Amino acid sequence: MHSNHYQLDLTGKTIAIVDDDIASIRYFEVLLKTTGASVITFMNGTEIIDYLSANPKAIDLIMIDYLIPFVNGIDCMKQIRKMNRIVPLIMVTAYYTRESKEEAFLAGCNEYILKPVIPEKILNVLKKYLIQEEFARV
Secondary structure (H helix, E strand, C coil), X not given: CCCHHHHCCCCCCEEEEECCCHHHHHHHHHHHHCCCXXXXXXXXXXXXHHHHHHCCCCCCEEXXXXXXXXXXXXXXXXXXXXXXXXXXXXXXXXXXXXXXHHHHHHHCCCEEEECCCCHHHHHHHHXXXXXXXXXXXX
């Protein structure tokens, strides 16, 4: 069954992927190319924080893993929220405990998605935050 979400047009949007797993990064890059979005990848928490310090509004949505080097996903989200309170933060992780999920939402997470991720799940989240949010601000 082919979903019409594959026609999702995110041209002009920039999505950041923060993950130290090359296979996960490649998976999301291939999936996101179908939307026309620009994709920026970061291998650790320090890289995304440094990037956003210099470019606080340059990214439209951030997909971040829980277990990443230097600054973990939770602490990374806390620092991102100090710089940008509105950018959607999507935790995409294989690590799950009730506590980690609660901690993520307290840190400013908008969605908590467990790996492995099916394309429709990610595309629905992207649509929710990058398309429909434009109408919500009217």
